[in-house]
Amino acid sequence: MFSSSNESSSAPKKVLVLGAGRSSIYLIDYLAKKALEFGWQMIVGDMALEPARKKTEIYPHVQAILFDVFDQKQREKQISQADVVISMLPTVYHIHVARACMRFNKHLLTASYVSSEIRELNIEATHKNLLVLMEIGLDPGIDHMSAMRVINRIKGEGGKVISYKSYCGGLMDRQSDDNPWNYKFTWNPRNVVVAGQGMVKYIESGQYKYIPAHQVFARAEQIDVHNFGKLEAYGNRDSLSYREAYGLNDVKTMLRGTLRPLGFCPSWQVLVRLGLTDSVHRIENTGSMTYRDWVKTFLSESDLPLEAQIASYLGIDENSEEMQRLKWLGILGEEQIGLPNATPAEILQHVLEKRWKLSPEEKDIIVMQHEFEYELNGEIKQLVTSLIVRGEDNFHTAMAKTVGLPVAVAARLLLEGKIQERGVQIPVHPDIYDPVLDELEALGIVFEEYEVVRQPVQA
Amino acid sequence: MFSSSNESSSAPKKVLVLGAGRSSIYLIDYLAKKALEFGWQMIVGDMALEPARKKTEIYPHVQAILFDVFDQKQREKQISQADVVISMLPTVYHIHVARACMRFNKHLLTASYVSSEIRELNIEATHKNLLVLMEIGLDPGIDHMSAMRVINRIKGEGGKVISYKSYCGGLMDRQSDDNPWNYKFTWNPRNVVVAGQGMVKYIESGQYKYIPAHQVFARAEQIDVHNFGKLEAYGNRDSLSYREAYGLNDVKTMLRGTLRPLGFCPSWQVLVRLGLTDSVHRIENTGSMTYRDWVKTFLSESDLPLEAQIASYLGIDENSEEMQRLKWLGILGEEQIGLPNATPAEILQHVLEKRWKLSPEEKDIIVMQHEFEYELNGEIKQLVTSLIVRGEDNFHTAMAKTVGLPVAVAARLLLEGKIQERGVQIPVHPDIYDPVLDELEALGIVFEEYEVVRQPVQA
Numbered sequence: 001m002f003s004s005s006n007e008s009s010s011a012p013k014k015v016l017v018l019g020a021g022r023s024s025i026y027l028i029d030y031l032a033k034k035a036l037e038f039g040w041q042m043i044v045g046d047m048a049l050e051p052a053r054k055k056t057e058i059y060p061h062v063q064a065i066l067f068d069v070f071d072q073k074q075r076e077k078q079i080s081q082a083d084v085v086i087s088m089l090p091t092v093y094h095i096h097v098a099r100a101c102m103r104f105n106k107h108l109l110t111a112s113y114v115s116s117e118i119r120e121l122n123i124e125a126t127h128k129n130l131l132v133l134m135e136i137g138l139d140p141g142i143d144h145m146s147a148m149r150v151i152n153r154i155k156g157e158g159g160k161v162i163s164y165k166s167y168c169g170g171l172m173d174r175q176s177d178d179n180p181w182n183y184k185f186t187w188n189p190r191n192v193v194v195a196g197q198g199m200v201k202y203i204e205s206g207q208y209k210y211i212p213a214h215q216v217f218a219r220a221e222q223i224d225v226h227n228f229g230k231l232e233a234y235g236n237r238d239s240l241s242y243r244e245a246y247g248l249n250d251v252k253t254m255l256r257g258t259l260r261p262l263g264f265c266p267s268w269q270v271l272v273r274l275g276l277t278d279s280v281h282r283i284e285n286t287g288s289m290t291y292r293d294w295v296k297t298f299l300s301e302s303d304l305p306l307e308a309q310i311a312s313y314l315g316i317d318e319n320s321e322e323m324q325r326l327k328w329l330g331i332l333g334e335e336q337i338g339l340p341n342a343t344p345a346e347i348l349q350h351v352l353e354k355r356w357k358l359s360p361e362e363k364d365i366i367v368m369q370h371e372f373e374y375e376l377n378g379e380i381k382q383l384v385t386s387l388i389v390r391g392e393d394n395f396h397t398a399m400a401k402t403v404g405l406p407v408a409v410a411a412r413l414l415l416e417g418k419i420q421e422r423g424v425q426i427p428v429h430p431d432i433y434d435p436v437l438d439e440l441e442a443l444g445i446v447f448e449e450y451e452v453v454r455q456p457v458q459a
Numbered sequence: 460m461f462s463s464s465n466e467s468s469s470a471p472k473k474v475l476v477l478g479a480g481r482s483s484i485y486l487i488d489y490l491a492k493k494a495l496e497f498g499w500q501m502i503v504g505d506m507a508l509e510p511a512r513k514k515t516e517i518y519p520h521v522q523a524i525l526f527d528v529f530d531q532k533q534r535e536k537q538i539s540q541a542d543v544v545i546s547m548l549p550t551v552y553h554i555h556v557a558r559a560c561m562r563f564n565k566h567l568l569t570a571s572y573v574s575s576e577i578r579e580l581n582i583e584a585t586h587k588n589l590l591v592l593m594e595i596g597l598d599p600g601i602d603h604m605s606a607m608r609v610i611n612r613i614k615g616e617g618g619k620v621i622s623y624k625s626y627c628g629g630l631m632d633r634q635s636d637d638n639p640w641n642y643k644f645t646w647n648p649r650n651v652v653v654a655g656q657g658m659v660k661y662i663e664s665g666q667y668k669y670i671p672a673h674q675v676f677a678r679a680e681q682i683d684v685h686n687f688g689k690l691e692a693y694g695n696r697d698s699l700s701y702r703e704a705y706g707l708n709d710v711k712t713m714l715r716g717t718l719r720p721l722g723f724c725p726s727w728q729v730l731v732r733l734g735l736t737d738s739v740h741r742i743e744n745t746g747s748m749t750y751r752d753w754v755k756t757f758l759s760e761s762d763l764p765l766e767a768q769i770a771s772y773l774g775i776d777e778n779s780e781e782m783q784r785l786k787w788l789g790i791l792g793e794e795q796i797g798l799p800n801a802t803p804a805e806i807l808q809h810v811l812e813k814r815w816k817l818s819p820e821e822k823d824i825i826v827m828q829h830e831f832e833y834e835l836n837g838e839i840k841q842l843v844t845s846l847i848v849r850g851e852d853n854f855h856t857a858m859a860k861t862v863g864l865p866v867a868v869a870a871r872l873l874l875e876g877k878i879q880e881r882g883v884q885i886p887v888h889p890d891i892y893d894p895v896l897d898e899l900e901a902l903g904i905v906f907e908e909y910e911v912v913r914q915p916v917q918a
Contacts (some may be wrong), residue, residue: 275671
């Protein structure tokens, strides 16, 4: 049941996909096939026509258009003619799309976090019988859905969740030994560089816990991922805010973290301690500096060689893995930076994009693991569910698949009239997560699960 | 030559002092005596009538009033009737006073840093022949004036300043051994607690240097203050911005720092590393927490006693001076915090205000030192000037004297028509700093100076 003004039972449904970047390939593919099957119209718009054309050229029934989110007339025209809008645009643009969706009575789906601006549209969306479905990607997205399915199952059995830890990371598949970080960018590089710049909040054994930004990577923990091996996890900014959405207000432990290869976090902490991840302060003269000179600006003047000075300053061995990873990045070398008046984070991203670029034959991998403890019939039980998805190549990535497919599946369900939730939502309701997770399983995105009976509760 | 509208050669001059807090005692005293001598009218206004009355009761010719900066009518009435306005109000209120001064053509003096809002008044002030004299306290204030007198003298002799380091601190006079920090608050506690929360910028040997906020206290250096002894100094936020105002655009080294007792900075760094100085994030439930529980929220769950856990986490000895100072603060004890929903910095300030409170018999001390290197006739010379001012008691503090008297002296000179600078200014011009420093010397605020010939310049 759509409320859109131009809807009629005879007119074909129309889906508008905004953004044809790397994360849209599986999404477009899935929806294009469904559009053919159900006779829907489909338009894919992007700031550049080429990526939209490239991703749709094998589907003659899909129209690729140049779409400029800043062009209000075009924005409103395209949105007013659609039934369901998907925004895969950068997060900051969603609100402009969302406001147009409200104006023309259209449903909206995105894989991004609910911003306060988007949240404010809840009353209007509900009143207009519209769904603004946010956080329906991987993380956030699959994490919510897969966790909620387990949480509601435990509750349904009469159990009570007392601990919930959830980890997710986009990594490179282990194929080559040439990269001592065992890491390359498989997603937005900026998000990786500015990670951990706020205080981390979580709850552990009933105690609130706070980690100051500059200690987040120092406090990383080792996690054993089922059927995969050991990884490191650092805490996400706010693990407390989902307690209410998940119905876990009494949970004793709740922590959401990001996974990295072993050794990554202590090495990244070296960059943090040096000040190289700062995204606020602009550094003068970086245009004509070498990376080595730039790193020197974060140390006092010294007669020691830079390498020895860093090791001494940070109290690490000059031949430690951390120092070797630092050297491998090239930031102790004489290469020119070539970015004028940049922040440290911009410079770091600039050099990392060269070093951490997936080559065409390299594959990425998505790892997600939930760890539940719950009480059932007087026993404490532990349940672990984990997801491992491998990419096909550096274009058909596991990241694109796991971010894009949940959005596409939810859009398909919405176009079919199979989702009744309205207002600004995240996918924590069974009428969304059940059919989406079922379809994702059919598409090869499958969680494994194991449970261990641990110990009797002390009376 | 005043441009104020109600000025006539016969009417008595009128000075309005806003703010009768701790820092105003010497200022009011000095101006009250001058007002009597020159036949000026003087009004002292404060949000509370009592402090204004108390500081003016021995001067029947001075009027104490209740002054509410938020009461526009009163604000404009009082300011419109004055010739010179002094604002010793909290920094954020200066702009409201300054705008009224512009509107009614009045001069303004404050001891605070020039904000961007105040800077924007420069054209209007210049056009209206008004002086807005900012940064005419101790630091900023006496530091600018005493440095500029030396810098201009060196230039006048044909020399070139190549290095300028300046340090200032408000400390407690060493009288008792009961405080392992050798420190108590002699000034705004909040400024002490949130110090070092931005990146520090300076220049050393021609190289820009940046210290990330979380390393500022770790990078403190030991300074030997002439006729005083050793202190620690941590870098102030931006040492670069005064290069232009000081006429030192080619200086190779420029650093401004804050002085603390030996051992203070590494101990404060422990608080920083724990996350206890964060002034942004509010902590839930702090109203019912003990200090010990609060500190625990910044550490992971552990079976170790808290003291051992902190020592292990930070890599310091459990019996180290840092740990002893931490324990002395009482933040590892079971006392209730009693501040609901507070930031770590607010909680830390709350406990420090109890521990670091000057008792009536205790005295404060102001220490300032400038270190210059300059080239003259082919020689590199070093010049050190230093200032030590001791307080009389915990009311007649060295801080109140050195902050208030420069403002008062400059206001007196302005009322006498002896300062010709106009616009938004800081005291770097000889027609301000020369007469102010001369008068401060007569009032006992005297710099000592010594010079050492070091080494010939290598040709």
